Each structure stands twice: as structure tokens, then as C-alpha cells.
Amino acid sequence: MSADKSAEKIETKNTETASAGKASNGNSSSDTLFYLILVVTLLLTDVVLSFYYYRNQSGFDMRWILAALDISTILSVMGLAGKRVGHFLTSMKLAMTMLFVIAILSIIGTWLPQGEAVLESGWVKNPLYDVYRTLGLFNVYQSRWFLAILYLLAFNLSFCIFKRLPTTYRHTLKPRVDVKEKFIVNQPLASVVDGAGEKGMGIARQSLSGMRYRIRPGQTGSVMAEKGRYSGIASIAFHLSFLLIGIGAMLGAVFGFDETVEIREGQTVDVRGTNLKATNYDFQIKYTDVMEEGRSTGSMPTKYSTDLEVFSDGQSLERKVITVNGPLRISTYNPVLTFLASLKVNFHQASYYQSDRGIVSVLQVNQGPGKSLIYLGFFLMMGGICFSLYFPHRRIWLKVSDSDQLLVGGRTNRAKVTFQRDFERLTSELRVKMGQEDKAHG
Amino acid sequence: MGNIFSHDLLTRYEEILFIVAVISYLVCSGIFIWYLISRNEKAAQLGTILLTMGLVAHTVALALRWGTSGHAPMSNTYESLSLFGWGIVLFFLIAQRFYPIRAAGALVVPTAFLITSVAGVFYQGPDIPLAPALQSIWLWIHVTIAMLSYGLFALAFGAGFLYIIQENLLKKNYKGVVTAFTLLFAALGLVLGLWIGSMLAEPVTVQDPITRTVGNDYSFSDYFRIFGGGFIGLVVLLGLGYFAGRGASKRSFSNILPSLDVLDEVSYRGVAFGFPLLTIGIVTGAIWADQAWGRWWGWDPKETWSFITWLFYGGYLHTRLTMGWRGKHSAILAVVGLIVVLITYLGVNFFFSGLHSYATG
Ligand code: HEM
Numbered sequence: 169m170s171a172d173k174s175a176e177k178i179e180t181k182n183t184e185t186a187s188a189g190k191a192s193n194g195n196s197s198s199d200t201l202f203y204l205i206l207v208v209t210l211l212l213t214d215v216v217l218s219f220y221y222y223r224n225q226s227g228f229d230m231r232w233i234l235a236a237l238d239i240s241t242i243l244s245v246m247g248l249a250g251k252r253v254g255h256f257l258t259s260m261k262l263a264m265t266m267l268f269v270i271a272i273l274s275i276i277g278t279w280l281p282q283g284e285a286v287l288e289s290g291w292v293k294n295p296l297y298d299v300y301r302t303l304g305l306f307n308v309y310q311s312r313w314f315l316a317i318l319y320l321l322a323f324n325l326s327f328c329i330f331k332r333l334p335t336t337y338r339h340t341l342k343p344r345v346d347v348k349e350k351f352i353v354n355q356p357l358a359s360v361v362d363g364a365g366e367k368g369m370g371i372a373r374q375s376l377s378g379m380r381y382r383i384r385p386g387q388t389g390s391v392m393a394e395k396g397r398y399s400g401i402a403s404i405a406f407h408l409s410f411l412l413i414g415i416g417a418m419l420g421a422v423f424g425f426d427e428t429v430e431i432r433e434g435q436t437v438d439v440r441g442t443n444l445k446a447t448n449y450d451f452q453i454k455y456t457d458v459m460e461e462g463r464s465t466g467s468m469p470t471k472y473s474t475d476l477e478v479f480s481d482g483q484s485l486e487r488k489v490i491t492v493n494g495p496l497r498i499s500t501y502n503p504v505l506t507f508l509a510s511l512k513v514n515f516h517q518a519s520y521y522q523s524d525r526g527i528v529s530v531l532q533v534n535q536g537p538g539k540s541l542i543y544l545g546f547f548l549m550m551g552g553i554c555f556s557l558y559f560p561h562r563r564i565w566l567k568v569s570d571s572d573q574l575l576v577g578g579r580t581n582r583a584k585v586t587f588q589r590d591f592e593r594l595t596s597e598l599r600v601k602m603g604q605e606d607k608a609h610g
Numbered sequence: 611m612g613n614i615f616s617h618d619l620l621t622r623y624e625e626i627l628f629i630v631a632v633i634s635y636l637v638c639s640g641i642f643i644w645y646l647i648s649r650n651e652k653a654a655q656l657g658t659i660l661l662t663m664g665l666v667a668h669t670v671a672l673a674l675r676w677g678t679s680g681h682a683p684m685s686n687t688y689e690s691l692s693l694f695g696w697g698i699v700l701f702f703l704i705a706q707r708f709y710p711i712r713a714a715g716a717l718v719v720p721t722a723f724l725i726t727s728v729a730g731v732f733y734q735g736p737d738i739p740l741a742p743a744l745q746s747i748w749l750w751i752h753v754t755i756a757m758l759s760y761g762l763f764a765l766a767f768g769a770g771f772l773y774i775i776q777e778n779l780l781k782k783n784y785k786g787v788v789t790a791f792t793l794l795f796a797a798l799g800l801v802l803g804l805w806i807g808s809m810l811a812e813p814v815t816v817q818d819p820i821t822r823t824v825g826n827d828y829s830f831s832d833y834f835r836i837f838g839g840g841f842i843g844l845v846v847l848l849g850l851g852y853f854a855g856r857g858a859s860k861r862s863f864s865n866i867l868p869s870l871d872v873l874d875e876v877s878y879r880g881v882a883f884g885f886p887l888l889t890i891g892i893v894t895g896a897i898w899a900d901q902a903w904g905r906w907w908g909w910d911p912k913e914t915w916s917f918i919t920w921l922f923y924g925g926y927l928h929t930r931l932t933m934g935w936r937g938k939h940s941a942i943l944a945v946v947g948l949i950v951v952l953i954t955y956l957g958v959n960f961f962f963s964g965l966h967s968y969a970t971g
Contacts, residue, residue: 260932264925271921278911309909417907426905456739470739492742493902514904534904542906546893553886557927582882582931585875 203248210241232418235315239323257327266321273317277308322414329407336400339561343394345386352390352565355577357588359595364574364602372566372574375597379590381564390567396559399581406552412545416538426534428518431474432526439533442513443480444498450475451520451529474517474529490517490531511537562587564594574598620678621736627671628692632730634664635699635723642715649866654712658703661719665699668726672696679736682750686738687809690757691729694955697761698722701880705765709876711868718768728802732809748898756891756916759884763923763944763951766880770944773873777938779864788855795851796844797949803843805956807836874937877944878930885923892916915954922950 214237221230247253256262281289286306291297304311352358361368373383373391381393425441431448438445454471477487478498488496496515516532536542564578576595580587641657644650672692675683683689702718705711771794778786811832867873895913900906907913926943929935935943 260928264928264933267921267925267928271918271925274909274914274918274921277909278914282909457737468739469742470745471742493746495901495904516902516904518903532903532905536904536906539900543897546897550886550890550893553889557882557886585871586879 200248203244206244207241207248210237210244213237214241230422231310231312231315232422235312236319238312239316239319243323254327257324258331259324260328262324263321263328266317266324269317270321273308273314276305280305280308282306282308318414322411325407325410329404332400332404336404339400340397343384343392343397343563345384345390345392346388347386347390347392347565347567349567349569349575352567352575352577355565356579357591358575358577359591361574361576361595361598361602363572364598365568365572368574368598368602369566369568371598371601372576372594375594376564379593381562390565393564393566395562397561399556399559399561402552402555402559404552405548406556409545409549409552412541412548416536416540416542416545419538419541420536424534424536424538426532429531429533430528431531432523432528436479439513442533442535444485444513445479446515446531446533447477447479448474448529449477451527453520453527472517472520472529474531476515476531478515490515492517511535512539557582560587562590564591617678620674624671624674624678624736625733627667627674628726628730631664631668631671632723632726634660634667635695635719635726638664638715639720639723642712642719646713646716646863646866654715657715657719658706658712661699661715662703665696665703668692668696668699675736681740681745682754684750684753684757685740685744686734687732688729688734690753691725691732693754693757694760694764695722695726695729697758698725698764701758701761701765702768705876705880709868709872711769711872711876713866713868714768714772714873714876717772718765721764721768724802728806731806743902746898746901748894748901752891752894752898755887755894759887759891760951760955762880762884762887763948764880766877766884766944767948769873769877769880770941772867773870773877773941774938774945775858776864776867776870776873777941779859779861779867780870782861784859787859788852791855791858792848792851794945795854796848799843799845799847799850800840801843801949801952801956802847804836804840806843807839810839811835870937874940877941881923881926881944881947885920885927888916888920888923892920912954915950919947919950919954922947 214234217230217237218234221234243253243257246256280286280300281291283306286292286301291300291306294300300306304313308314353360364371369391373393376393377383379395381395382397384392384394386392427440429437429439429446431437431446433448433451436445436447452471452473452475453469455467456470457467471491473489473491473494475487475489476496478485478496485498486496490496495517497512498515499512513533513535516534517529518532519530521528521530560580560582562578562580564576567575569575576591576598578587578591638657638661641653641660645653645657672683675689675692679685683693698718699722702715702722706715771790774790775787778784778790868876895916896906899908922943926940926947929943930940
């Protein structure tokens with residue numbers, strides 16, 4: 169019930185802001201001019217950059233920038249055509265559609281072979297192979313249009329978060345403590361206890377603090393009790409975390425690198441994409457017996473490590489024995505990204521294989537300039553969702569009317585039945601202690 | 611040796627306790643189904659007590675496994691399925707303390723029995739060493755929490771399914787009841803059959819000469835086992851579902867089931883409690899991958915499907931909160947959700963191979 173109402177509220181708010189903003193049919197001429205300039209600028213940039221990108225397939229991954237230009241161009245064309253872009257971007261319908269679309273595209277990505285795997289699959293011989301490849305279906309998650317959809321989701325999310333901020337701010341920091349009697353009686357859950365008076369108020373307050381509600385007495389005799397006040401902020405933190413992780417991923421894709429490096433024992437190799445060299449002094453494997461019913465039935469490698477030293481311009485930077493889950497992290501100076509100065513390059517022990525000239529250690533060497541944002545996002549995501557779902561916002565208002573009735577009313581944003589139980593416990597305690605029947609409403 | 615705490619004896623205790631737990635789930639399945647038919651409150655009480663004892667035995671078995679193997683119980687099919695079943699029973703016992711849903715035991719407990727007995731089929735001793743990549747604390751947080759979230763989604767599914775049944779019963783739409791039972795059983799039969807078939811298949815492990823990724827090469831007889839298993843599972847459970855549906859198509863059956871409000875709330879709370887756990891599970895998995903390979907997300911099939919599962923339940927919560935969906939629509943989503951979970955958990959290992967495929971053996 170309460171959620172139905174809030175859903176309605178979101179919808180009606182949308183239409184209000186939209187119609188208040190501008191006349192519902194068509195743009196004013198200044199808007200048209202604005203959108204026209206926007207469309208031309210974006211379109212030109214997009215076309216020129218795309219041309220440049222596809223002509224010289226440089227190592228710099230510009231798809232992220234191109235996809236952003238694509239989606240901005242489309243949105244501004246919509247604006248030029250008289251669509252209410254702001255309205256479109258704040259709609260929950262768009263959000264749901266996007267979630268659905270992304271899920272479907274992800275399924276396609278797990279169904280068709282992705283990346284290099286396609287070259288060894290039967291798909292190469294398929295007559296539609298070139299069409300599929302051009303559509304990016306063999307590289308769904310890095311394709312320009314997939315990224316464009318992610319951008320649309322990110323815009324949608326940012327607009328929604330922005331729109332919700334004032335409401336959440338009010339709910340969290342400016343709670344409505346002083347309310348009218350009518351407000352209480354109109355709550356989704358409401359009850360009136362006749363003749364309870366101030367005595368009933370005392371009992372109710374005690375009962376509510378027993379249920380760990382936080383009591384806030386108002387100026388005009390009404391009292392508000394609440395629980396889970398930070399639920400709304402937590403929800404915003406959770407949604408914000410997608411943006412942080414997205415920005416971090418973008419930084420990583422555009423400015424980071426990820427290379428597979430193979431080194432035999434005693435060999436020194438260049439790490440592509442950096443000015444680093446790495447030496448493998450010693451490679452060790454530890455085997456452990458596989459036991460079944462008390463007997464050894466073979467053995468399995470359970471630990472392998474490379475004694476690795478990393479050099480920059482002939483100077484040793486660091487030496488460490490790296491293991492799986494135990495990488496070497498080196499701070500370097502990357503000339504391209506002077507403004508980010510010290511960025512860590514990580515050397516991970518990935519695997520090894522036997523070649524005819526000895527064991528080759530396979531390392532995964534990478535650098536992720538967005539990692540700190542991503543980890544911040546991870547923790548906001550985990551904390552945000554736990555607080556928002558495990559501690560839902562519950563509010564109960566109390567007031568003694570002129571005719572000595574105790575008015576009780578409350579609402580929650582989720583888990584209605586559970587809240588109802590709190591509410592019933594409160595009213596039944598009141599009833600028992602006051603020794604009388606109450607008139608149930610709602 | 612004589613030491614009652616020796617490694618081998620502890621392994622034996624674990625085996626025995628696990629078997630005790632599975633047997634108690636079997637007996638409790640019978641009791642809860644009997645409760646549904648007879649509405650004998652004593653039966654439900656007895657079932658709850660026995661189930662709690664079974665859970666205790668199961669808990670000790672898991673703890674022993676942790677001790678003897680030296681890592682959290684999550685490294686092979688036996689351990690992770692056992693944990694999945696444990697989660698289902700645990701959350702059912704918790705839920706029935708707060709909501710009048712003991713009748714749902716007739717659906718939930720047999721599911722737990724099925725899952726744990728399949729775990730038993732794939733029993734593996736504790737002395738299989740862990741591959742190096744799996745030796746990480748993030749990994750066990752990742753798997754344990756993900757399994758617990760699956761347990762909650764299974765609970766949400768059970769309550770959602772009963773919601774659909776109850777609603778049809780109240781409307782006297784017995785055709786709907788039979789259809790729901792048949793469809794559900796057939797789908798479960800297909801998934802389980804495919805999965806068991808794929809476990810019986812013996813694909814040749816091949817390593818790609820260029821990328822050196824390891825994959826499976828299936829022969830014709832392997833496909834025969836896999837799809838044969840799927841077909842047999844489908845047919846057997848389809849028939850079973852039809853008769854179960856016929857049996858349930860009684861008016862008195864509706865009185866035994868919890869009310870629509872309670873079923874809706876339990877289903878919702880299952881998702882609402884499971885979703886944050888799933889989120890933590892996925893994030894800790896990403897952190898683990900970042901520690902091991904320096905790449906936190908690689909769109910491998912398992913990752914992608916867990917992402918899809920996450921989007922799906924995120925969508926479920928959205929439809930409730932912002933579109934006001936309740937009741938039947940939500941129940942259908944909760945039912946479909948478990949199918950998505952099963953694809954993520956079982957299907958991906960079979961259909962695709964990636965970094966994760968060796969994690970569950
Ligand atoms: C464009 C994208 C999105 C928008 C605009 C959006 C918007 C919202 C809004 C307005 C709420 C209500 C917040 C509140 O009342 O506290 C909400 C809740 C929620 N959203 Fe989103 N969201 C988006 C994407 C997602 C995604 C991708 C997920 C995860 C799969 C997600 C999961 C949730 C969850 C779990 C809740 C809480 C539901 C509940 O409290 O019952 N959202 N979202």
C-alpha cells in the first residue's frame with residue numbers, strides 16, 4: 169500500500185516537473201537553437217573521431233569516448249525533435265528497460281563465443297560471420313553500442329539520484345515531527361485508542377523504545393518514532409556505486425593495460441606498453457599428494473612461484489617471490505599520465521607451462537588507474553545495499569487529541585507485514601495496559 | 611593410532627553425520643508432506659524438531675570438513691551443494707519461526723533433501739588439494755555468501771510457488787494448479803537431468819595451443835548422456851508433477867496453505883535478504899579475481915550469469931518498490947528467479963568453460 173502510493177508519487181512528480189518546465193508540445197526557439205548547436209557539435213566530433221579511430225587502429229581505446237558521443241548525440245537529436253529529454257532520463261521505465269536490455273545482451277554474450285575464442289569455433293565458417301562480427305556480437309561487452317547503452321543507464325541513474333536527493337535529504341535530516349491529527353489518521357496503518365490520553369502516550373513511548381524505535385517529541389504535542397533513518401541515503405550510496413565503478417572501469421579501459429608476459433627461468437624480457445624489464449631468477453612448483461581413502465592417488469601442483477626482479481632503465485626497482493594471489497605491486501611513473509603520477513603496476517603469477525627449453529612462467533602484468541574508485545564503489549555497494557534493505561525506514565506518529573484519544577499512525581517503505589507486526593504489538597500493548605478496546609482503522 | 615581426533619576418524623564422523631542429516635531430511639520430507647495432508651500440528655512440531663537435529667548434524671559435518679580439509683567447504687561439487695542444502699534448511703527453520711509457513715516445508719524440505727543427496731552422490735574426500743588460485747580468503751567468503759543467498763532465493767521461490775497455487779485454489783482454478791505443478795516439476799526435472807547427465811559424461815580435457823585455456827571436448831556418447839539425462843528427468847518429473855497437481859486440486863488443500871499475504875511477504879523477504887548477500891558474493895568474487903589476476907571483471911560466463919541473476923533480482927525489487935508490483939507478478943518473478951540461479955550455478959559449468967569451471971569441479 170505505502171509503496172503503491174510512493175510509486176504514484178514518483179509518476180505524478182515526473183509529469184508535474186515536465187509540464188511546469190515547458191509547454192508540452194514543442195520547444196521554444198531558444199531551446200531549438202541550443203539543441204541544434206549541440207547536435208551539430210556532437211555529431212561532427214563523433215564523426216571526425218570515429219574516422220580517426222578506425223583509420224589508425226592505435227592502442228588507445230577510444231570506444232569509450234565514441235560511445236559517450238554517440239549517446240549524447242542521440243539524446244540531443246531527441247531534444248531537437250521536441251522530446252523531453254530530462255523527463256525521458258528521469259523515468260523509471262527507462263531504468264527497467266535498460267536493466268532488461270543489458271541482461272538480454274549479456275546472455276547473447278555468453279551464448280556466442282567472445283574475443284579470440286571465436287576464431288577456433290565453427291562460427292568462422294558461418295555465412296553470416298562477417299555480419300555478426302561487424303555488429304560486434306563476438307565482442308559484445310566491448311562493443312560500441314553496449315558501451316553506449318551503459319552510458320544511457322549511467323545518465324538515467326545520475327538524473328534519478330539527483331532528483332531524489334532533496335526528498336532523501338528531507339526524510340533523513342528534516343523529519344516531520346510536528347504533524348496534524350488528520351495526517352496521523354490518514355497513514356496506511358492507523359489506530360485510535362479512546363480515552364488513553366497522556367497515560368497511553370507514555371505506555372506507547374515505552375513500548376516503542378522497547379522495539380528500538382528512536383523517539384522524537386515535537387513542539388505541538390505530537391511524537392514521532394522512527395527506525396532505519398539512513399535507509400534512503402544507503403540506497404543512494406548503492407546506486408551511486410554503479411557510477412563510481414563505471415568511471416573506474418572506463419579509466420582502466422582507456423588508460424590502463426593488461427599484458428600476458430612469459431619468462432623462462434634466467435630470462436629477462438621487456439614488458440610491452442611500459443619501459444620495464446622483468447627477470448625470472450627461479451621458478452618453483454610445490455606438489456601435494458591427492459589422497460583418496462588414505463592412499464595417495466597422484467599429485468597436484470598446489471603452489472608455484474617466480475623469483476622476479478623488475479627493472480626500469482637498467483635500475484632495479486624491486487625483487488619479490490610472487491605466487492598466485494601474491495602479486496608484486498610496483499609504483500612507477502607513467503609519462504602519459506603525469507597528473508596521476510604514481511600508479512601501481514601489478515605482476516601476477518597466472519600460470520606456467522612446459523616448453524622444450526624449460527618451464528615458462530606466465531605472468532599477468534597490468535595497471536588499473538581506476539582501481540581506487542572501483543574499490544570505493546565496491547564498499548559503497550555492499551554497505552549501501554545492506555543498510556537499505558536490512559534496516560528499512562519505519563515511522564510511527566503519536567498524538568493525544570482534544571477528546572483524550574490517542575492517535576497512532578505509521579508507514580514504512582518496504583516489508584509491510586513485518587512493520588504491521590510492530591504496529592500490532594504497539595496497539596495490543598496499549599489495549600492490554602489501558603484495559604480497553606480500540607477502534608482499528610485502515 | 612587410537613586417537614579419536616585423528617584425521618581419518620574425523621573424516622568418518624563427517625561422513626556419518628552428513629548421512630544422518632540427509633536421512634533426517636528425507637524423513638522430514640515425509641513428515642511435512644504428511645502434515646500437509648493430515649494437518650496434524652503434532653506432525654509439524656515433530657518435523658521441525660527432527661529437521662533442527664538434522665541441521666545440527668549437518669552443521670557439525672560441515673565444520674569437520676572445514677577442519678580436515680583446512681579450507682572452507684566450497685571447493686568441489688559435494689561441498690558447495692552441501693552448503694546450498696544447509697542454507698535452505700537454515701533459512702526455512704528461521705522463516706517458520708517468524709511466519710506461519712510450516713506447510714511450505716512440504717516443498718522446501720524435499721528440495722533440500724534432493725540437493726544434499728545429489729551432493730552425496732558426488733562425495734569427495736577432504737584430501738583433494740586446492741588449486742593455487744583457490745587459496746584465497748576472498749574466495750571462501752565469495753562462495754559461502756553466494757550459497758547462502760541461493761538458499762534464500764530458494765525460500766523465496768518456494769513461497770512464491772505456493773502463492774501461485776494458493777491463488778488458483780482460492781479461485782477454484784484447478785487447471786491452473788495442475789499446470790503450475792506440472793511446469794515446475796518438468797523444469798526442475800530437465801535441469802537436474804541435464805546436470806546429472808553432464809556429471810556422468812566423460813569429456814576429454816583439451817588445452818588450447820595458443821591461449822592455453824583448458825576446455826572440454828564432448829563426444830557423441832557424452833551428448834547422449836547429457837540430453838538423455840535431461841529427457842528422462844523431464845519425463846519422470848513431468849508425470850510426478852501432474853499427479854502432485856491433481857492431488858493438490860482440493861479445496862481443503864487451500865486451508866492448509868499459508869495465507870496469500872504471508873506467502874507474498876515471505877517470498878519478498880527471501881529476496882530482500884538474499885539480494886545484499888548476492889551483491890556481497892559478487893563483489894568479493896571480483897575482489898578475489900583482482901587479487902589473483904589483476905582483472906576484477908572479465909565477463910566470463912559464470913561472472914556474466916551471476917550478473918544477470920543480480921540484475922534479475924534487482925529488477926524484482928524495483929518492480930515492487932517503484933511500480934507497486936505485488937502478489938502474483940512478484941511470485942512469478944521469484945519462481946523464474948530460481949531458474950536463473952540454477953542456470954548460473956549448474957548450467958554454466960556445463961555449457962561454458964572459463965576461469966570458474968574448475969572451481970566447482
Ligand atoms: C538507471 C538505473 C536505476 C535507477 C534509475 C534506479 C532507481 C531506483 C530508485 C528510485 C529506487 C528507490 C530507492 C528508495 O526508495 O530507497 C531504487 C531502489 C533499488 N534499486 Fe535501483 N535504480 C537503477 C538501477 C538499479 C540496478 C542496476 C540495481 C541492481 C541490480 C538496482 C537495485 C535496486 C535495489 C535493490 C533497490 C532497493 C529496492 C527496495 O528497497 O526494495 N537498481 N532504484
